[in-house]
Amino acid sequence: MTRFLALTLLLLLLSTPLSAGEPIETAFVASAVEIVGGELGAVADLLNPVLQDQFDTGGIRNLLEIQDLDDLSMQNDPEVAVAAFPGIDQDGDPSNDFDGDNLFQVDPLGLNADGQPLTVFTPGSITAGLLIAGPADLDLGGGLVIPGTILEGNITVGGSSLTTPPIAAAIPVAVFDAIPAPAPFDGFPFNYDTLTQVLGFFGVNPDVDIDGDGVMDAFSVEFVLAFVSCQIIYPSSEPQFMRGDINDDATMDLSDGINLLAYLFTGGTEPGCFDGADTNDDGALNLADAILILSHLFTGGPPPVEPYNGCGSDPTADSLDCATTPGSC
Numbered sequence: 564m565t566r567f568l569a570l571t572l573l574l575l576l577l578s579t580p581l582s583a584g585e586p587i588e589t590a591f592v593a594s595a596v597e598i599v600g601g602e603l604g605a606v607a608d609l610l611n612p613v614l615q616d617q618f619d620t621g622g623i624r625n626l627l628e629i630q631d632l633d634d635l636s637m638q639n640d641p642e643v644a645v646a647a648f649p650g651i652d653q654d655g656d657p658s659n660d661f662d663g664d665n666l667f668q669v670d671p672l673g674l675n676a677d678g679q680p681l682t683v684f685t686p687g688s689i690t691a692g693l694l695i696a697g698p699a700d701l702d703l704g705g706g707l708v709i710p711g712t713i714l715e716g717n718i719t720v721g722g723s724s725l726t727t728p729p730i731a732a733a734i735p736v737a738v739f740d741a742i743p744a745p746a747p748f749d750g751f752p753f754n755y756d757t758l759t760q761v762l763g764f765f766g767v768n769p770d771v772d773i774d775g776d777g778v779m780d781a782f783s784v785e786f787v788l789a790f791v792s793c794q795i796i797y798p799s800s801e802p803q804f805m806r807g808d809i810n811d812d813a814t815m816d817l818s819d820g821i822n823l824l825a826y827l828f829t830g831g832t833e834p835g836c837f838d839g840a841d842t843n844d845d846g847a848l849n850l851a852d853a854i855l856i857l858s859h860l861f862t863g864g865p866p867p868v869e870p871y872n873g874c875g876s877d878p879t880a881d882s883l884d885c886a887t888t889p890g891s892c
Contacts, residue, residue: 586666587797589632591725591790592650593625594618594661599729600785602770606762613745621657626650626667626795627714627725628680634689637722643687645696645714646680648673650795663723666794678797684714692718694725716790725790733771733781801876802885803892804839806867807856811835813891815867820856827853836885838877844868846881 596614598607617623627647634640650667652660659665675681687696698711716725736759744755748764755761762768762782769779807815809822823840825831827850834840834848842852844867858864869875874892877884 585796586794587628588664588792588794589629589635589637589722590667590793590795591627591629591722592660592665592667592793593623593788594791595789596786597789598784598786601731601783602767603734603762603782603784605767606765609761609765618661619657621652621660624650624652624660624667626669626793627790628795629694629722630683635722636720637689637694637718638692638720640689643689643694643696644683644685645687645694647682647684647714648680653796660793661791663792664794666796669795669797671798674798684712687714689718692720694718716788723792727788729785729787731783731785733773733783735773735781736769737780739782799876802836802838802888803874803876804836804870804885804889805874805892806839806844806869806871807842807859808889808891809834809840809856811839811889811891815856815860815871817857817860820853820860823848823853823856824850836889837883838885839889841881841883842867844877844879844881846879846883848883 595618596611598604598611598614603610625647626649627645629637630644630646632640632643649670649672651670653666653668660667669680673681682699684696684699687694694716695713696715697713699714700710700712716727718725739759739762740757742758743749744753744757744761747753748755748761753761753764755764767782769782771781771783772779773781805813805815807819809815809819812818822831823834826833826840827848837848840848840852842855845851855864855867859866866872869878874888
């Protein structure tokens with residue numbers, strides 16, 4: 564049965580989920596990959612640095628969330644589920660992504676319209692640190708789905724890391740056809756165009772017939788993936804806005820105060836986001852909101868209530884809202 568995370572190589576080289584709020588700590592981020600066998604094992608020394616560079620530079624951020632977990636040591640739990648999705652580094656600095664507690668946001672691409680993970684491996688269990696979960700259909704995008712995928716990995720006590728056993732997979736030739744030949748194979752005397760040609764130079768040729776038409780169209784491979792612990796948050800389902808940005812131009816200036824006064828007293832254009840116009844967050848739009856803008860800009864008065872100087876959601880429940888997230892956010 565096909566095992567989990569062929570996704571990482573195909574892209575190459577390539578409990579109910581909680582809403583946005585407190586970070587979830589029972590999560591892992593993929594941190595390393597090593598080819599250990601298969602036809603591509605003959606050129607592991609060539610390919611492994613290319614793959615690892617994708618992790619080191621932030622090109623790949625795949626997340627796992629262990630759900631329904633009772634044993635926080637992650638060593639023995641008879642009933643768990645595992646959600647898998649792409650992630651977004653919150654601080655934008657790939658150098659600290661694998662320090663054990665870096666924060667990632669779940670990429671909305673990995674969630675359905677209700678904010679639920681598209682891929683959940685269940686049933687699952689952890690026995691003496693060995694995690695086995697699934698099967699689940701792993702959607703790789705572009706219409707490519709691997710059915711019946713099983714997730715397996717060894718978790719250290721406390722959940723600081725997770726390492727998979729060797730995973731057998733097949734990488735389509737088309738993937739390597741799309742990758743330019745690296746130096747020095749792209750120049751004289753080789754003048755190769757693609758990585759497929761480079762593999763052929765080393766005697767590595769397709770050995771798997773994926774579509775069953777009698778033509779070898781993929782390379783067999785066995786690889787090991789490593790994960791380290793991290794924290795994750797789910798994206799907020801609430802509209803995001805910046806308080807005081809009445810005209811939705813991503814900044815607060817005199818025009819915002821004028822626009823709000825015009826709406827309040829001369830029939831001017833209605834703000835696109837009432838929450839953004841409620842600068843003092845008292846649940847009402849009135850003269851005080853416009854005065855707060857002008858006072859902050861010109862007399863050193865206090866700034867609008869958060870979210871300000873950046874987009875966020877309203878921390879206060881009131882009758883005002885944003886119908887949709889403004890374009891500037």
